[in-house]
Amino acid sequence: MNPTPNNQTLAQRDLAVLWHPCTQMKDHENLPMIPIKSGQGVWLEDFDGKRYLDAISSWWVNLFGHANPAINAALKDQLDTLEHVIFAGFTHETGIHLAEQLVAVTPAGLERCFFADNGSAAVEVALKMSFHYWRNSGQTQKTKFITLENSYHGETLGALAVGNVALYKETYAPLLMEVITVPGPDCYFREAGESWADYSSRRFALLEVTLQQHADNVCAVIVEPLVQCAGGMRMYDPVYLSLLRAACDRYGVHLIADEIAVGFGRTGTLFACEQADISPDFLCLSKGLTGGYLPLSAVLTTDKVYQAFYADYSKLMAFLHSHSYTGNALACRAALATLEIFRQQDVIGQNRQRIADLARVTARFNDHPQVAEVRQTGMIVAIELVKNKVTREPFPWQERRGLRVYQYALTKGVLLRPLGNVIYFMPPYVITAAELELLAEVAWQGIAYAIKG
Ligand SMILES: *Cc1c(COP(=O)(O)O)cnc(C)c1O
Numbered sequence: 001m002n003p004t005p006n007n008q009t010l011a012q013r014d015l016a017v018l019w020h021p022c023t024q025m026k027d028h029e030n031l032p033m034i035p036i037k038s039g040q041g042v043w044l045e046d047f048d049g050k051r052y053l054d055a056i057s058s059w060w061v062n063l064f065g066h067a068n069p070a071i072n073a074a075l076k077d078q079l080d081t082l083e084h085v086i087f088a089g090f091t092h093e094t095g096i097h098l099a100e101q102l103v104a105v106t107p108a109g110l111e112r113c114f115f116a117d118n119g120s121a122a123v124e125v126a127l128k129m130s131f132h133y134w135r136n137s138g139q140t141q142k143t144k145f146i147t148l149e150n151s152y153h154g155e156t157l158g159a160l161a162v163g164n165v166a167l168y169k170e171t172y173a174p175l176l177m178e179v180i181t182v183p184g185p186d187c188y189f190r191e192a193g194e195s196w197a198d199y200s201s202r203r204f205a206l207l208e209v210t211l212q213q214h215a216d217n218v219c220a221v222i223v224e225p226l227v228q229c230a231g232g233m234r235m236y237d238p239v240y241l242s243l244l245r246a247a248c249d250r251y252g253v254h255l256i257a258d259e260i261a262v263g264f265g266r267t268g269t270l271f272a273c274e275q276a277d278i279s280p281d282f283l284c285l286s287k288g289l290t291g292g293y294l295p296l297s298a299v300l301t302t303d304k305v306y307q308a309f310y311a312d313y314s315k316l317m318a319f320l321h322s323h324s325y326t327g328n329a330l331a332c333r334a335a336l337a338t339l340e341i342f343r344q345q346d347v348i349g350q351n352r353q354r355i356a357d358l359a360r361v362t363a364r365f366n367d368h369p370q371v372a373e374v375r376q377t378g379m380i381v382a383i384e385l386v387k388n389k390v391t392r393e394p395f396p397w398q399e400r401r402g403l404r405v406y407q408y409a410l411t412k413g414v415l416l417r418p419l420g421n422v423i424y425f426m427p428p429y430v431i432t433a434a435e436l437e438l439l440a441e442v443a444w445q446g447i448a449y450a451i452k453g
Contacts (some may be wrong), residue, residue: 005035007035010035011033014035042065042066042430044066050413053413055427059287065428070341074333075337084328109279112301112305122285123260125321129299130219145180146221146222148185151163153260161176186228186231188234211253212251227262229380233422240276242278257282265348355378381424381425384421394421
């Protein structure tokens, strides 16, 4: 039989059979694989009893801590009632209740909810629905999508095609549909003294030109509202979204808001679109949707879109897209329990203090000689590590400075996972001010360690 598990024996067994996501497996010849035994609140514990502060919410999914008592209780109840049932022809109260809640809490005008089981799948659904809407409406010439530079929408072929992070995309270029990529609003590149709003407005003009030229053939513009997360936590001003919504209306093009990462309070409001007071034609949700418990995604859309598919079967206008686990009852229940916490605890209100704390503990990084910028949108803070503060020359990527921060932080019991040389905090909302101080201190020391030599 297998020996009593510890970090080392589990890492060995893991590396003998597993292939991990977004990983060069050879790195693990030097990097330890860390087997996690349990989680509690913001803390994870490995099999040797070492604890790690989960500063990145386990890849941006966890909202209210690991082993959250309310979500645990809801799931246990659901487990004894109904785990899953086919979602075509059949339905369940948990799924209905969740759809009602999502329609209620998302921006006005979003009245229909289509479930899928992960973020990329939601993006695929939104792309297909938009294209299909125009087709059902007789506009068969609309086949293209507009996307922004540095955007990320997932890894399946359609989602990858509308993304723009070269590291993930370039290898697969021959497999991907052609999209129209426009310069983005990323305020890292604004002029000295220029406001986020001014820069974002100025950059919007470039998208407008593209719309002018191509709108007849364009189904939708897809964006990550306010923060391009996988693209290095790059941020922009809500005015960009207001201008985009108005332009999409003017040019007869859908707006797809991918709030998979930024939804559910990350930007300080329940949804990022609220800060621009806009409503998209499609809203993609996942990640925090289940509080970080189970895979589930949802695409919210308008009654107008829904009606374009509603016809006699023989007209062949239906949206014949499905995933086996569509509307999984356990995942829906975790999502309901998560929304219940938002309702009962005024999470958005309480997070204002945490947002201020995040700003306070990271303020000192502004003067760091190897930091080009500290930026924050709500509960997301990013620290841009550079070789030269004045010219903003980056460290060569091959030096993997961010990885050194990761390694250092682990020795101090903090899970940071920099994106290249961008160190960021995106913690669960149950983090305390003292834990935020710890996080900042470890990141500070980690940077000192990473920039040596
Ligand atoms: C993570 C992410 C996705 C993809 O979600 P998966 O569940 O990982 O497929 C899509 N869009 C954005 C903005 C994301 O951050």
